Amino acid sequence: MKKQIKKIAVMTSGGDSPGMNAAIRAVIRTAVFYKLDPYGIYRGYQGLIEGDIERFTARDVSNIINRGGTILKTARSKEFRTVEGRKKAYEQLKKHDIDALVVIGGDGSFTGAQIFSKEFDFPVIGIPATIDNDIFGTDFSIGFDTASNTATEAIDKIRDTASSHDRLFFIEVMGRNAGFLALYSGIAGGAEEILIPEENIGIDRLVESLRRSKRAGKTSSIVVVAEGDKTGKNVFELAEYVEENLKEYESRVVIVGHIQRGGCPTTFDRVLASRLGVRAVEVLLDGESDVMVGFRNNTVEVTPLEEAIKLKREINKELLAIVDILTT
Numbered sequence: 001m002k003k004q005i006k007k008i009a010v011m012t013s014g015g016d017s018p019g020m021n022a023a024i025r026a027v028i029r030t031a032v033f034y035k036l037d038p039y040g041i042y043r044g045y046q047g048l049i050e051g052d053i054e055r056f057t058a059r060d061v062s063n064i065i066n067r068g069g070t071i072l073k074t075a076r077s078k079e080f081r082t083v084e085g086r087k088k089a090y091e092q093l094k095k096h097d098i099d100a101l102v103v104i105g106g107d108g109s110f111t112g113a114q115i116f117s118k119e120f121d122f123p124v125i126g127i128p129a130t131i132d133n134d135i136f137g138t139d140f141s142i143g144f145d146t147a148s149n150t151a152t153e154a155i156d157k158i159r160d161t162a163s164s165h166d167r168l169f170f171i172e173v174m175g176r177n178a179g180f181l182a183l184y185s186g187i188a189g190g191a192e193e194i195l196i197p198e199e200n201i202g203i204d205r206l207v208e209s210l211r212r213s214k215r216a217g218k219t220s221s222i223v224v225v226a227e228g229d230k231t232g233k234n235v236f237e238l239a240e241y242v243e244e245n246l247k248e249y250e251s252r253v254v255i256v257g258h259i260q261r262g263g264c265p266t267t268f269d270r271v272l273a274s275r276l277g278v279r280a281v282e283v284l285l286d287g288e289s290d291v292m293v294g295f296r297n298n299t300v301e302v303t304p305l306e307e308a309i310k311l312k313r314e315i316n317k318e319l320l321a322i323v324d325i326l327t328t
């Protein structure tokens, strides 16, 4: 028979994302609502291993729904990748009598959660939060909307100076392995070209396309480049190559960087985090484990963690197609 759940713990893990606080708040308050004892674990799995765990009340999460970052702090723990590390983590949970764990994070954090849950038969639920939006089983992960708005704002500002000086700008946005952020902010910012890890358009085709836009009367251009694009050149080398082969343009490079990870979460991210946080506790109480709560087709849905980790969230081809049409 399954153990009745009385005490649950929540942590944030991996890269932070705006809206994580709203998710923590939702988990803690839902736990209180259902008469459970909630705990917060600081610094992700590393904090768990070290016993950095505290009892939380509903009031401990007051006034955080609007704040970026994570009050629980976050980390990427090497020790948790070892059996010994995970054993220490389990002992800490046992020491505090904790019956279940809610992990707010991305695919790396879910991989750890799944291994842990199988090893110790411990109930775990995942809540997707990453600005990369690359998790299978959810149309949006917490933080993506805020981060893409931040990137779009940066592109808008750069457009002003690009057009005043008739320049070509290469703007690097985050996304080591995923191009969602580049694609959304690139479309919203009216970029001429968007380079993403999922699709290699080829550097010479890029030069050709920029040359065509110039001939078509464009005086300035913006190329949005995902951190992990597949041209084989970093953004500075890319700009240099294009300048050498397209003498008509003077170019500049901007790296938007970690600004994308901070700031007040948008309304969308706060509502998403609230819905997923509530559902995470409810599915635990329904006896589920090893699943992720996600948002698909405007409803909250549950996906096995194994699928969320293994399956790849594909780029929507329609988005790529409209970039080509709209840059005419």
Ligand code: F6P
Pocket (backbone or CB within 6 Å): 015, 106, 130, 131, 132, 174, 175, 176, 177, 227, 261
């Ligand atoms: O996974 C989120 C993310 O922001 C990626 O887009 C980026 O490549 C990476 O984290 C950066 O990680 P760090 O903050 O450790 O440099």
